[in-house]
Amino acid sequence: MTSPLAGPLQGLRVIEFAGIGPAPLACMLFADLGADVVRIDRLEPSGLGLALAPADDVNARGRRSVALDLKLPAGRDAALRLVAGADVLVEGFRPGVMEKLGLGPDACLAANPRLVYGRMTGFGQQGPLAAQAGHDLNYIALSGLLHAIGPAGGAPLPPLNLVGDYGGGAMFLAFGVMAALWERQRSGRGQVVDAAMVDGAAALGSIFWGLAASGQWQRERGSNLLDGGAPFYACYETADGRWMSLAALEHKFFAEAARLLELEPRFLPRQYDRRLWPELREALAAAFRRQTQAHWSERAADTDSCIAPVLDFDEAPQHPHARAREGFVEVGGRLQPAPAPRFSRTPADTPRAAPQPGEHTEAVLAEAGLDLPALRAAGAIR
Numbered sequence: 001m002t003s004p005l006a007g008p009l010q011g012l013r014v015i016e017f018a019g020i021g022p023a024p025l026a027c028m029l030f031a032d033l034g035a036d037v038v039r040i041d042r043l044e045p046s047g048l049g050l051a052l053a054p055a056d057d058v059n060a061r062g063r064r065s066v067a068l069d070l071k072l073p074a075g076r077d078a079a080l081r082l083v084a085g086a087d088v089l090v091e092g093f094r095p096g097v098m099e100k101l102g103l104g105p106d107a108c109l110a111a112n113p114r115l116v117y118g119r120m121t122g123f124g125q126q127g128p129l130a131a132q133a134g135h136d137l138n139y140i141a142l143s144g145l146l147h148a149i150g151p152a153g154g155a156p157l158p159p160l161n162l163v164g165d166y167g168g169g170a171m172f173l174a175f176g177v178m179a180a181l182w183e184r185q186r187s188g189r190g191q192v193v194d195a196a197m198v199d200g201a202a203a204l205g206s207i208f209w210g211l212a213a214s215g216q217w218q219r220e221r222g223s224n225l226l227d228g229g230a231p232f233y234a235c236y237e238t239a240d241g242r243w244m245s246l247a248a249l250e251h252k253f254f255a256e257a258a259r260l261l262e263l264e265p266r267f268l269p270r271q272y273d274r275r276l277w278p279e280l281r282e283a284l285a286a287a288f289r290r291q292t293q294a295h296w297s298e299r300a301a302d303t304d305s306c307i308a309p310v311l312d313f314d315e316a317p318q319h320p321h322a323r324a325r326e327g328f329v330e331v332g333g334r335l336q337p338a339p340a341p342r343f344s345r346t347p348a349d350t351p352r353a354a355p356q357p358g359e360h361t362e363a364v365l366a367e368a369g370l371d372l373p374a375l376r377a378a379g380a381i382r
Contacts, residue, residue, distance in 0.1 A: 002064060002352075002360065002363070004034065004036055005031070005032075005034050005062065005348065005349040005351070005352070006034055006346065006347065006348060006349045007032065007033040007034025007035075007339070007343070007346055007347070007348040007349065008033055008034060008343050008346040008348075009030055009033040009034040009035040010034035010035070010346070011034075011036075012030065012034070012035040012036065012087050012088065012181075013035070013036050013038070013085060013086040013087050013088070014027060014030050014031075014035050014036065014037040014038070014086065014087065014088040014089075014090060015038055015040065015079075015082050015083050015086045015088070015089045015090070016037055016038065016039045016040065016063065016089075016090045016091075017039075017040050017089075017090065017091040017092070017093070017098070017103075018039050018040060018041045018042065018357075019091065019092035019093065019120075020092070021092060021120070021135075021136070021161075021165045021169065021170075022092065022120055022165045022166055022169030022170035022173060022197065023090050023091065023092035023118075023120040023169075023170070023173065024059040024060055024092075025059045025165075025166055025169075025170035026090060026118070026120070026169075026170040026171075026173045026174040026177070027039070027063065027090055028058070028059050028060070028061060028062060028351075029170070029174050030088070030174070030177075031061065031062030031063055031351065032061075032062055032339035032340075032348055032351055033339060033343075033348050034346070034348060034349070035088075036064070037062060037063045037064070038063065038064050038065075038066055038082060038086075038360070038364055039060070039063045039064070039065045039066070039355070040066050040067075040068055040070070040079055040082070041065050041066065041067045041068075041357040041358055042067065042068075042069070042070075042357075043067050043068065043069045043358070043381070043382060045357075054353070054354040054355065054356050054357075055332045055333070055334060055353055055354065056334060057354045058331075058334070058336045058337070058354075060354035060355070061331055061336075061351045061352060061353060061354045062351045062352050062354075063354065063355055064355060064359070064360035064363070064364055065355040065356065065357050065358055065359045065360055065361070066082070066358065066360060066361045066364045066365065067357055067358030067361050067381065067382070068361075068380055068381060069379060069380050069381075070101050070103065071101070072378060072379060072380045073378075074374070074375055074378035074379075074380035075375075075378075075380035075381075076101060076102045076103060078365060078368075078370055078375060078380060078381075079103055080102075080103065080107065080108070080111050081368050081369075081370055082364070082365075082368055083103070083108045083111055083112055083115065084111040084112045085112075085368060086112065086115065087114070087115070087116065087181065088115070088116045088117075088118060088177055088181070089108060089115055089116070089117050089118060090118040090120065090173070090177070091103075091118070091119060091120070092119075092120040092121070093121075094121065094131060094133075095121060095125050095126075095130050095131060096131070105117045105192045109190060109192075112190065113189055113190060114184060114188065114189065114190045115190040116177055116180040116181055116184065116190045116191065116193060117190065117191070117192045117193065118173055118176065118177045118193045118195065119192060119193060119194050119195060120169060120170075120173050120195050120197075121194075121195070121196055121197070122134040122135070122138065122139045122164075122196065122197045122198060123139070123196055123197075123198055124194055124196035124198065124199060125194045125196075129142075135161075135164075136158075136161035136163070136164035136165045136169075136197070137158050137161075137164070138164075139164040139168065139169075139196075139197040139198045139201055140159075140163045140164040140168070140197075140198075140201045141156075142198050143164075143168070143198050143201035143202040143205065144202060144205060144208075144209075145163055145201055145202070145204070145205045145208075146158075146163075147219075147221070148205075148208060148217075148221060148224075148227055149163075149221070149227065150221045150222065151221065151222045151228065152220065152221055152222025152223055152228070152229065153221075153222070154221065154222070156221070163201050163204065164197045164198075164200075164201050165197065167200065167201065167204050168197045168198070168199070168200030168201030168202070168203070168204055169195065169197040169200055169201075171200070172195050172199070172200035172203070173193065173195035173200075176193040176195050177193055179193075180193050211224075225249070229277075230249075230277065231277050231280045231281035231284055232246060232247075232248045232249065232254050232257070232271060232280070232284070233246065233247050233248075233249060234246060234281070234284075235310060236284055236285050236287075236288035236289075237285070237288065237289060238288055238289065238291065238292050238293040238295075238296060239289055239290060239291055239292050239295075240292040240293060240294075242292070242293035242309070242310070243293070243309070243310035244288055244293060244296050244297075244300075244307055244308070244309055244310065245307070245308050245309070245310055246284065246306065246307055247306040247308075248305060248306040248307075249306070251268075251271055252304070253304055253305060253306045254268070254271050255268055256303055256304050256305040256306075257305040257306060257307055259305075260296075260299050260300060260303065260305050260307065261284065261287040261288070262287065263283055263284070263287065264283065267280050267283065293309050293310075296309070297309045316328075317335055326338060329350050329351070331350065331351050331352070331353050332353030332354075334353075338350075339351060358381075358382070361381050361382075362381075365381070
């Protein structure tokens, strides 16, 4: 048996049904913090994901993998045996798929009444769109958030897949699972967690609903405090074609930034005067263009100017702050983000690399007391 990783979730058993998008990230978080995550893969390649080799699939790190044919009764029964010994089940299929496999909530909770059954979808388990296909961009489009993201006068801009898949999906799924585990301590009973990306994304935007209700949010993109409309909350190009971020929202931080950038004093008392914003933006752009990114990074270091360089994926792990906090780790020869958050008494181990599909089939099924020769004869495993 693969020895468990250290962390605050050590002793938690999670069964993950292989999928794409936010469910794998949620299970990575569980595994990073010490949970024993067993992923059930298909016997045949499924075409899921972004065609990454296992060693490059950071979201898949830390698991053990069992390959089963769930369409065969023997494969389904083996999966149910694993579920019966688990604390959490995570699946990310369209509504009804797990039920057709005989692995829906009714069957799994009958086998394990203490099970927390986590369901990750775009539109949720009910509603007129529940059965429709979609991706991150569709979900955040319906949440109201996509309309607010993008340049003034331009089209809505996809914010990678961070808002729907990962912020509104994986994080709310993980939070919902942990909330259900907390409640289980009182009731002794499991339950279903219906995590929908459209719901989670809308919840992420709660502050903007409040601003809109109070008349402090304009519907036009790129015209507000946090959407790039404010010149002191934006990115500017430097002399060498690189970029710096400026986020000096409070007046005292803006004053420090203005000092470093040698802005005219007249801008200071009128930071929030929208009539001056176009002129202030031009002055900031001209100031940043005078020097290189390295120059401004050095000038801003150890100040409260809220100025920071925009780093790429190669540069971010090498930043002194990331190095001091060991914010990135090498796993299987690949540099990737370290487990987060940090814990004082139960720190997480360095994660293990993602498994090959089916790599731990025999070990995991043997731990569960299953008859391996019978499963092979039935064609449920290889």
